[in-house]
Amino acid sequence: MSFSLSTVFRPLTRAVTYTRWLHQLIASVAGTLAGFVHGGTFRSTGMEVWLWIAVLPVPVLLAAALIPAVRRVEGLQAQLLLTPGPHGPEERAGTGISTTPSLSWRDRGRTAGWLLLRLAVGVPVSALTVQLPVLSFAFLQAAAGHRTHFRGLPAIDAPHGWYALLVPLPLVVLLVVAVSAGSLMAAAARLLLGPSAAERLAVLEARTERILEHNRLAQELHDSIGHALTVTVLQAGAARAAGSPEFTDRALAAVEETGRQALTDLERALRLLREDVPHPAARPVLADAERLLESARAAGSTVRAELSGPLAALPGPVSREGYRMVQEALTNVLRHAGPVPVSVRIAADADALELEVRNPMPASPAPAAVGRGLRGLRERAVLLGGKAVAGPDEDGEWRVHARLPLARLR
Structure with missing residues (x-):
């Protein structure tokens, strides 16, 4: 049992868990800015807001992928936030993530795929980061006997003490999603931002x-x-x-x-x-x-x-x-x-x-x-x-x- 508990709680003690989480949250910044430019985005309800955040920046990201320096910026960010341990020149070189600007159309295509993947993973993680803690709070209020109705979440009209058992569940789900998505993005970074054949x-x-x-x-x-x-x-x-x-x-x-x-x-x-x-x-x-x-x-x-x-x-x-x-x-x-x-x-x-x-x-x-x-x-x-x-x-x-x-x- 102690082994299982240490396995479950080990990610909470690792700094890379939180840097990878931050990396995923940053991915939704472009969509949020695009939402402010696109009038009416944040007047939508529920998951429509997050859908707009995921869709609006796609043309901008595809255009940005054509700029050679974007691959370098994304590689540096991935090295710093997705890979654990020291980040000196030798350690960064061993991450398998390149920081060289795009040298070919293949590099630009891989950069575009990386940016779209960041958006596709980052926006749902950002949505869950916002909504799941609110859901835990709603369960906590329901356990205390209060009716709850938060934006984007179903209303709880029949509060009861047993809702206290559900309070940690959204937080556990959030942790599992964040850790899994972080590992996925680290692997994807080595695939999409790794050195090209010419670089190798x-x-x-x-x-x-x-x-x-x-x-x-x-x-x-x-x-x-x-x-x-x-x-x-x-x-x-x-x-x-x-x-x-x-x-x-x-x-x-x-x-x-x-x-x-x-x-x-x-x-x-x-x-x-x-x-x-x-x-x-x-x-x-x-x-x-x-x-x-x-x-x-x-x-x-x-x-x-x-x-x-x-x-x-x-x-x-x-x-x-x-x-x-x-x-x-x-x-x-x-x-x-x-x-x-x-x-x-x-x-x-x-x-x-x-x-x-x-x-x-x-x-x-x-x-x-x-x-x-x-x-x-x-x-x-x-x-x-x-x-x-x-x-x-x-x-x-x-x-x-x-x-x-x-x-x-x-």
Whole structure:
């Protein structure tokens, strides 16, 4: 019995019961205003008044549904009043109710259906909200021995004490109707105001873009921090082995510069991950490639570089990704072959950008071709419509070569 009572009275303790009830009462406001405009509406008797309230605003609601912003207003109202719990941005996004303006005629049709359903449910609930408490009061007066005759209700000409048993019945009926209608409207809101197929696709694309962006940032941090740590380790080892104060000073300066650049890249990546920063710091481009070459030279490698073409005029995506690709190739040289001679060629023309890094094979080569860095290098090239290969060539050297098309990006 206690379980049944708790089930019956639980809706009375939930705030959403009353917010949904309010949402249904608001639906009759348009009909009430239309009744004031339409003369004679409230001189009708009984249920005729409520019938007029339900019919008069239909043309206005159909016209309002054509306005894109109406869907947004209705979605916000449904989120706030029909769904329980907190109403922060994340919670509202999980309600299944959209707050996007109508983007198509299908959206407008669904909005019209929603407005008409609100009217069809809200007006009867409003009528019962007004009439049923009055009926309970009439039963109470009849139980006290008074004749009653309220507008819109049948007269009670033979009062009797047993009417006291009927006093709670209209209130219970009202509660059941309000709770049931509220649950119905919450379900209908998800159906009629839920995201359209285009909206769901846009959300999916945005989520995919965020995942890709995070993956790209992870790859950039791998390239930048990995390069910095490799150069730092080689410089520290070389400075300790050299035993020369002058060489140690140069090595420390190179470590400082490389570490500073790595910190800049790390801060930029962290700022990108914060949604409240709209303009993160600029990413390095191929025009800054000399910095990479000097870093490799400072680590002990002899770098022979050939840079040709309008590198400063390259499209931003190609130039930025090209920089990271050269950085990763040089990092792999230092990590797996040590401070060996390196040949770097960066050539740009009207059609494509070509990147090539060559170095002698180490005595005991590590399986660099399957490492994360070179895999990321290939992925960068594919995303730009190009191709990258890495492996030993016919001359016994390790060769990394990438070609990125430019024509479609200009």
